[in-house]
Amino acid sequence: MSTTSPAALSASGLPSGLAGLAFAKGHGTGNDFVLVADPDGLRDYDAGEVAAVCDRHNGIGADGFIRAVRSEHLPEGQALLQTNPDAEWFMDYRNGDGSVSEMCGNGVRVFVHFLLEEGLAQLAEGQALPIGTRAGLKTVTRTENGYAVDMGPWEFIFPDHAAAKAMDTVVDAGGLEVPRPGLSVSMGNPHTVVALAELSELAATDLNTAPSVEPVPEDGTNVEFVVPAEPLVVDGVGQLTMRVHERGVGETQSCGTGACAAAAATRFWAGAAAPNSWSVAVPGGVLGIRFLTGPEGREHVELSGPAVLVARGTLL
Numbered sequence: 001m002s003t004t005s006p007a008a009l010s011a012s013g014l015p016s017g018l019a020g021l022a023f024a025k026g027h028g029t030g031n032d033f034v035l036v037a038d039p040d041g042l043r044d045y046d047a048g049e050v051a052a053v054c055d056r057h058n059g060i061g062a063d064g065f066i067r068a069v070r071s072e073h074l075p076e077g078q079a080l081l082q083t084n085p086d087a088e089w090f091m092d093y094r095n096g097d098g099s100v101s102e103m104c105g106n107g108v109r110v111f112v113h114f115l116l117e118e119g120l121a122q123l124a125e126g127q128a129l130p131i132g133t134r135a136g137l138k139t140v141t142r143t144e145n146g147y148a149v150d151m152g153p154w155e156f157i158f159p160d161h162a163a164a165k166a167m168d169t170v171v172d173a174g175g176l177e178v179p180r181p182g183l184s185v186s187m188g189n190p191h192t193v194v195a196l197a198e199l200s201e202l203a204a205t206d207l208n209t210a211p212s213v214e215p216v217p218e219d220g221t222n223v224e225f226v227v228p229a230e231p232l233v234v235d236g237v238g239q240l241t242m243r244v245h246e247r248g249v250g251e252t253q254s255c256g257t258g259a260c261a262a263a264a265a266t267r268f269w270a271g272a273a274a275p276n277s278w279s280v281a282v283p284g285g286v287l288g289i290r291f292l293t294g295p296e297g298r299e300h301v302e303l304s305g306p307a308v309l310v311a312r313g314t315l316l
């Protein structure tokens with residue numbers, strides 16, 4: 001006999017502790033989020049609560065859940081404040097299944113938009129706001145059409161694979177005729193990128209179940225399938241089409257960190273002549289990627305794209 005009692009539910013069927021919770025719903029290129037403001041860090045949400053809210057049939061429905069909390073109220077935020085005293089706000093990010101993720105590139109743009117719309121921060125076009133995340137500080141600049149995020153440096157997860165130019169990671173998914181080589185890249189969160197030759201192969205790839213990846217990075221992985229355009233570069237900009245299976249979610253319409261990883265991997269494969277600017281078409285829109293030199297002299301990735309709020313509400 002079980003000794004744990006099931007969570008009490010309200011009449012809505014959601015955990016009763018969530019009744020009355022004010023939320024907003026937003027998205028960045030179709031990657032959608034439920035956002036809640038908790039400036040004073042009064043209320044954390046457990047995995048069951050997050051999964052219930054993100055459930056597309058019985059909840060609000062979302063790929064991710066974002067809590068806006070002042071950095072001083074989280075241990076990870078307090079650590080960041082030591083070196084970045086201006087990072088007032090922290091993006092506490094959960095995947096739709098309730099698991100914690102280090103970072104979300106679409107999410108951080110929507111997060112800043114949410115802060116502005118809630119009156120929790122001010123940002124004129126061209127100005128930047130430092131945001132704390134579990135993958136470190138991300139600086140978000142308001143642009144004419146949305147937001148540009150300095151995502152920091154990217155890294156190979158298995159540097160020895162990359163050094164040998166060997167494709168030692170093998171990825172398989174339904175719909176692929178044979179398993180494919182992949183390259184695992186960290187954007188603070190883990191990604192494995194697979195290049196396909198044809199858009200028809202991309203369309204035929206079954207992402208209803210998680211692709212198998214071997215070796216799988218220690219913390220699991222998001223998986224991106226990309227088709228480089230032919231010609232690859234148009235007006236100095238590399239062109240990719242991408243679908244993604246997100247860790248802790250499933251297939252989503254877009255993934256910002258995934259688009260960064262996809263551009264980094266394709267640029268690595270393309271060699272010295274590859275451009276620094278990329279356009280990544282995802283089912284939910286188009287994201288822009290640039291490789292720039294960061295203030296400390298390392299290569300950084302900049303992600304740009306829109307951020308939209310579509311609704312506000314209260315859980316019953």
Ligand SMILES: N[C@@H](CCC[C@H](N)C(=O)O)C(=O)O
Pocket residue numbers: 031064095100101102103104105106107189190222246247248249254255256257258
């Ligand atoms: N959609 C996000 C990434 C969200 C986290 C991811 N599922 C993970 O577990 O790492 C993005 O836009 O970057």
